[in-house]
Amino acid sequence: MAHWWAILSILMLSSAIAQQDKLEGVDVEEVCADRPADEYFRLDTEGDCREVYRCDSAGENGSNRLAPIRCAGGLAFDVLRQLCDWKSNVKNCDINEKPRKVKPILKTDEPICSEGKLSCGDGECLDKELFCNGKADCKDESDENACSVDEDPNRAPECDPTQCALPDCFCSADGTRIPGGIEPQQVPQMITITFNGAVNVDNIDLYEDIFNGQRQNPNGCSIKGTFFVSHKYTNYSAVQDLHRRGHEISVFSLTHKDDPNYWTGGSYDDWLAEMAGSRLIVERFANITDGSIIGMRAPYLRVGGNKQFEMMADQFFVYDASITASLGRVPIWPYTLYFRMPHKCNGNAHNCPSRSHPVWEMVMNELDRRDDPTFDESLPGCHMVDSCSNVASGEQFARLLRHNFNRHYNSNRAPLGLHFHASWLKSKKEYRDELIKFIEEMLGRNDVFFVTNLQVIQWMQNPTELNSLRDFQEWKEKCDVKGQPYCSLPNACPLTTRELPGETLRLFTCMECPNNYPWILDPTGDGFSV
Numbered sequence: 037m038a039h040w041w042a043i044l045s046i047l048m049l050s051s052a053i054a055q056q057d058k059l060e061g062v063d064v065e066e067v068c069a070d071r072p073a074d075e076y077f078r079l080d081t082e083g084d085c086r087e088v089y090r091c092d093s094a095g096e097n098g099s100n101r102l103a104p105i106r107c108a109g110g111l112a113f114d115v116l117r118q119l120c121d122w123k124s125n126v127k128n129c130d131i132n133e134k135p136r137k138v139k140p141i142l143k144t145d146e147p148i149c150s151e152g153k154l155s156c157g158d159g160e161c162l163d164k165e166l167f168c169n170g171k172a173d174c175k176d177e178s179d180e181n182a183c184s185v186d187e188d189p190n191r192a193p194e195c196d197p198t199q200c201a202l203p204d205c206f207c208s209a210d211g212t213r214i215p216g217g218i219e220p221q222q223v224p225q226m227i228t229i230t231f232n233g234a235v236n237v238d239n240i241d242l243y244e245d246i247f248n249g250q251r252q253n254p255n256g257c258s259i260k261g262t263f264f265v266s267h268k269y270t271n272y273s274a275v276q277d278l279h280r281r282g283h284e285i286s287v288f289s290l291t292h293k294d295d296p297n298y299w300t301g302g303s304y305d306d307w308l309a310e311m312a313g314s315r316l317i318v319e320r321f322a323n324i325t326d327g328s329i330i331g332m333r334a335p336y337l338r339v340g341g342n343k344q345f346e347m348m349a350d351q352f353f354v355y356d357a358s359i360t361a362s363l364g365r366v367p368i369w370p371y372t373l374y375f376r377m378p379h380k381c382n383g384n385a386h387n388c389p390s391r392s393h394p395v396w397e398m399v400m401n402e403l404d405r406r407d408d409p410t411f412d413e414s415l416p417g418c419h420m421v422d423s424c425s426n427v428a429s430g431e432q433f434a435r436l437l438r439h440n441f442n443r444h445y446n447s448n449r450a451p452l453g454l455h456f457h458a459s460w461l462k463s464k465k466e467y468r469d470e471l472i473k474f475i476e477e478m479l480g481r482n483d484v485f486f487v488t489n490l491q492v493i494q495w496m497q498n499p500t501e502l503n504s505l506r507d508f509q510e511w512k513e514k515c516d517v518k519g520q521p522y523c524s525l526p527n528a529c530p531l532t533t534r535e536l537p538g539e540t541l542r543l544f545t546c547m548e549c550p551n552n553y554p555w556i557l558d559p560t561g562d563g564f565s566v
Contacts, residue, residue, distance in 0.1 A: 203497035211378030216499025282514030363417030430466025
């Protein structure tokens with residue numbers, strides 16, 4: 037045994053010496069100049085492609101130093117995607133760093149360009165409107181390289197409460213203000229339970245269990261949830277029945293493509309085909325004719341920037357539910373995007389909308405996942421319950437639910453979002469049991485309501501104190517629906533499409549079977565001409 041320890045010690049020592057040798061002669065300040073603190077890079081292209089560095093300011097007197105990380109055996113570091121992956125998937129071991137983009141010259145002591153114009157990186161002057169419009173107009177393409185929420189020269193203005201009034205507009209400087217200026221004790225604690233993905237035989241029993249029609253909010257109406265439905269494998273007769281019973285149906289895309297960059301960099305037409313196409317399919321095959329599908333969530337929470345929100349406004353989507361807010365002392369209320377978002381652009385790929393849009397954002401407040409918040413060190417929050425990786429037992433899940441409820445209830449009572457993939461809740465019976473136990477415990481109070489995302493917006497547009505909520509008309513619609521599903525034996529249509537060669541997919545619907553399986557070029561399934 038001692039022999040193996042000796043060999044391991046020698047290997048670790050030789051690795052440390054090799055690393056020391058590599059850093060000899062490196063000018064750290066020069067390497068780190070203008071480099072983001074979260075960017076990983078190589079010092080050379082020799083070796084096994086596993087080792088990268090980042091700059092941090094933890095050296096002596098706050099000076100820069102290079103912090104190394106090394107991928108596990110069999111993996112290599114992809115500098116473009118900034119992650120470790122199987123070596124066969126990494127195609128850029130021959131480059132040291134992500135390409136640097138030329139930035140426009142926006143901040144100068146003296147103006148470079150005449151009024152109404154801005155300077156490209158090479159000094160060329162162009163109209164301000166051309167910057168960050170999704171099309172490169174500068175010769176060096178720099179007009180599209182500084183377009184974040186804080187950089188875009190045509191960005192939405194900061195919140196101005198004198199110009200932003202309910203019911204159409206709501207903003208506050210830090211996002212924590214209660215609508216209508218109501219005292220926290222008079223605000224209903226709204227809880228939204230949302231599910232992402234296909235609705236089918238794998239999860240219908242779970243939804244029946246949670247929303248069994250017996251559990252009622254303090255106003256006498258049954259508790260409601262919001263379902264972000266993706267198309268493939270969805271049973272539309274089940275979606276039709278969820279809608280009949282008063283749950284909210286929203287869209288989660290048509291293809292659910294697993295390339296995250298497809299969503300982050302999606303064009304206007306991509307978002308239109310995916311989300312408006314998905315809505316068309318749900319409306320047709322779940323027979324939802326009341327125009328109530330007005331919300332959407334981006335797959336992988338990969339927000340599509342201004343293009344996504346321009347499409348949403350044109351297609352009369354009322355809200356998005358994809359942007360996450362980092363765990364803070366006080367949670368954030370949903371807001372409209374007429375003015376600048378009141379928190380940092382967090383989450384996957386940081387492509388938040390920078391412009392002004394007439395759309396609500398049902399922001400996803402991160403959950404505090406610490407086991408003992410009074411004692412444990414801080415951990416980053418998690419936006420989907422199933423991404424709280426340290427929750428491994430029913431007991432831990434129960435603590436997570438109650439602690440986060442108290443965080444919202446004892447501060448500004450911003451809506452508490454509990455966002456799930458059904459497969460996680462079904463993975464352990466104790467998770468389902470604990471969620472139901474939590475719901476029933478909350479319904480024992482007189483100030484907690486389980487509502488849909490749309491019902492949250494309806495309350496915010498007309499803030500109503502707790503003692504008047506029993507007669508709040510917007511929450512009375514489909515209050516307590518009884519009766520039978522529209523059809524007990526849906527059509528099980530076996531269908532194909534030229535877009536998915538070799539696949540036969542079943543479409544379950546109470547409506548007539550279409551000619552083809554609906555897909556991105558043919559959302560009605562009526563067929564398309566090439």
